[in-house]
Amino acid sequence: MPAGTGVSVVVPATTANLGPGFDTLGMALTIYDEVTVVTRETPGVSVEVRGVGAGEVATDETNLVAASLIYALETWGVEVPGLDLVATNHIPHGRGVGSSGAAIVAGVVAAKGLVEGIIDVSDDELLRIATEREGHPDNIAPSLFGGLTIAWMTPDGPRSKKLSVHRGVSLLVAIPGESQMSTKLARSLQPETVPHEDAIFNLSRAALLIAALLDSPELLMEATEDRLHQNYRASAMPETSALIGALREKGFAAVVSGAGPSILVLCSDPTQRVDAEALIAEQGSGEWQCHALTVDQRGATVEALPGFAH
The missing domain is CATH 3.30.230.10 (Ribosomal Protein S5; domain 2)
Known part of the structure; x- marks a missing residue:
């Protein structure tokens, strides 16, 4: 060379x-x-x-x-x-x-x-x-x-x-100003085995999520439910967990982005994305930077x- x-x-x-x-x-x-x-x-x-x-x-x-x-x-x-x-x-x-x-x-x-x-x-x-x-x-x-x-x-x-994601899906990523999360730490909080019913639950939701992202954005709320990792990691990022709970209570398909502590909100239209950002500004303690992104x-x-x- x-x-x-x-x-x-x-x-x-x-x-x-x-x-x-x-x-x-x-x-x-x-x-x-x-x-x-x-x-x-x-x-x-x-x-x-x-x-x-x-x-x-x-x-x-x-x-x-x-x-x-x-x-x-x-x-x-x-x-x-x-x-x-x-x-x-x-x-x-x-x-x-x-x-x-x-x-x-x-x-x-x-x-x-x-x-x-x-x-x-x-x-x-x-x-x-x-x-x-x-x-x-x-x-x-x-x-x-x-x-x-x-x-x-x-x-x-x-x-x-x-x-290719359905053109009706809008993305909002909320990133905390200071808090960080080690992927290694996040993984250490999960059990090595999970209940059979939880495994079946996530299989159904993961399959549904593909359908929601490709064809049916109206299904995003149900499709983003999870029992494999987010609850186990919640204690390490309480503010993230609380904010996701507040968003989902209002009908926003919010999840932990990767290992966290950022939040991904999968919106079915741009107006919903604006509303989700307003809720984060209202209920999120500390500095959250919201990014309206595309795929x-x-x-x-x-x-x-x-x-x-x-």
């Missing part, structure tokens, strides 16, 4: 689970991180971080974007060159909107861009490599491919299916930087 090869990557935030679809359903959101990567002759890695995470995250080869890029190149048998990265981040960290998945996807997709014309990297390979880094594909798939995704594991690795359809993109060799 010659020095002076440069690529630019744009990768979307995601929301996972969507209520009953634990570790399976995810959706790409119109908030983005941007990363540029340029190879150099001298070895080593430097990372400049702008925006979210500046002064907080690593700026060497242990940075999650850089580490994922290096992991992909090594997996493909490519000698790792010196690397200069600039990460401009807009996705909040530790809020349940897929920041770590987006960082991993950014690194893996940047690696694909750097080896363009040298190695042919398939979508399945990107999903496999990124999932190995993340541990589960529910955030990875929508960040890579956009849209609403169903992700599952097979003996041969992860798989995913991209779907990103493109997923991660990579382009050669103009003026650089490729």
